[in-house]
Amino acid sequence: MTGLQTLLEEAAEHPAEHPAGLDVAADLRRGHRALRRRRARWAALGVTGGLVVAGGATYTALSVHHETTTEIQPTDGPTSSAPLRTTYFDVPTPPPGWHVVGDRPQYVMISRDGSDADLDTFAGQLVVMLSDGKEDYGVGSVEHFDGRTFYVNTENADDTILAVRADDGNWLQLQYPRTAFEVHTMVVYLDGVRLKPGAQPALG
Structure with missing residues (x-):
């Protein structure tokens, strides 16, 4: 569980602990949006990394059978x-x-x-x-x-x-x-x- 998620959950469970004048609900909404954006970035990075690995494996497999082609004039x-x-x-x-x-x-x-x-x-x-x-x-x-x-x-x-x-x-x-x-x-x-x-x- 991330530190951001922990803080959000604590804020939701103990709203009175926050100083007066703060809009806790708004903070929670902003925090959840930030968390979703961060997870989306992680997911994108994970997918991209997977594609790189898969692409590398595919290239390696193909390189075994790679044929150099030359056209004789x-x-x-x-x-x-x-x-x-x-x-x-x-x-x-x-x-x-x-x-x-x-x-x-x-x-x-x-x-x-x-x-x-x-x-x-x-x-x-x-x-x-x-x-x-x-x-x-x-x-x-x-x-x-x-x-x-x-x-x-x-x-x-x-x-x-x-x-x-x-x-x-x-x-x-x-x-x-x-x-x-x-x-x-x-x-x-x-x-x-x-x-x-x-x-x-x-x-x-």
Whole structure:
């Protein structure tokens, strides 16, 4: 109970104790109005504080899933060189110092010149992959290019994995060493990949 409320109640119970000439009833009315105003201010502050806390919690929850969105300018456009035609994919010419090792229905392996990489060694390679469209690869920050949405997953220790929807609804992905290339360069590269008959999505 507040001090103001206590004084008001004592005044109401013992009006004779107040000096003559005072309008106790008027004082009580003014006191009650002041008390109501103070309670209204407290209530407003309490509601505002609650909204701040709730807003903060909401922001925290959203920030976990926040995606940085970047629009790649058309000047960064796709490579003008003719694509390399493999059995299951057409891919843009690899960056300087890299070459196509070969492909399987699910992926194309691209390795550094002079390396001994084979089709089963994924670490440190450029790998274009076709993955099942039912999987959830739409995670990470977002890059927009050529009217398409590319997802940039940087959760792996050394490699970044880009993902974009192919025309058939499956996911086209590109794994690349994070320190070797910029994201924008790899987005443009993946945008130039085309599927051929016989390409099959990897499961899981």
